[in-house]
Amino acid sequence: MGACVGLVPQPYDSGESQVDQGISKQGNRRVRALLIEMAWTWLRYQPGSALTQWFNQRTQGTGPNRRARRIAIVAVARRLVIALWRYLKHGVIPEGAQMKPL
Numbered sequence: 001m002g003a004c005v006g007l008v009p010q011p012y013d014s015g016e017s018q019v020d021q022g023i024s025k026q027g028n029r030r031v032r033a034l035l036i037e038m039a040w041t042w043l044r045y046q047p048g049s050a051l052t053q054w055f056n057q058r059t060q061g062t063g064p065n066r067r068a069r070r071i072a073i074v075a076v077a078r079r080l081v082i083a084l085w086r087y088l089k090h091g092v093i094p095e096g097a098q099m100k101p102l
Contacts (some may be wrong), residue, residue, distance in 0.1 A: 051097035
């Protein structure tokens with residue numbers, strides 16, 4: 001699912017060197033931007049979820065380094081789109097997510 005929207009690392013292979021570059025950007029640009037905004041919203045409104053805790057642990061020692069936070073939010077967006085696909089397909093609620101009663 002992450003590959004469909006262009007939120008996976010693009011591999012670079014040369015000889016014995018194998019490095020992951022930035023995101024592939026193969027999907028729709030607007031969908032990618034919307035998913036990244038959705039990831040920021042997820043962090044704000046789901047502070048107890050596993051994704052938010054992972055983001056906080058990952059960016060804890062970066063201080064004012066905004067680049068590290070922007071890189072990590074792309075990973076959160078990719079994980080979030082996969083988690084939401086699982087929710088739609090199989091009914092599995094993302095770990096730690098708070099659902100409002102209807």
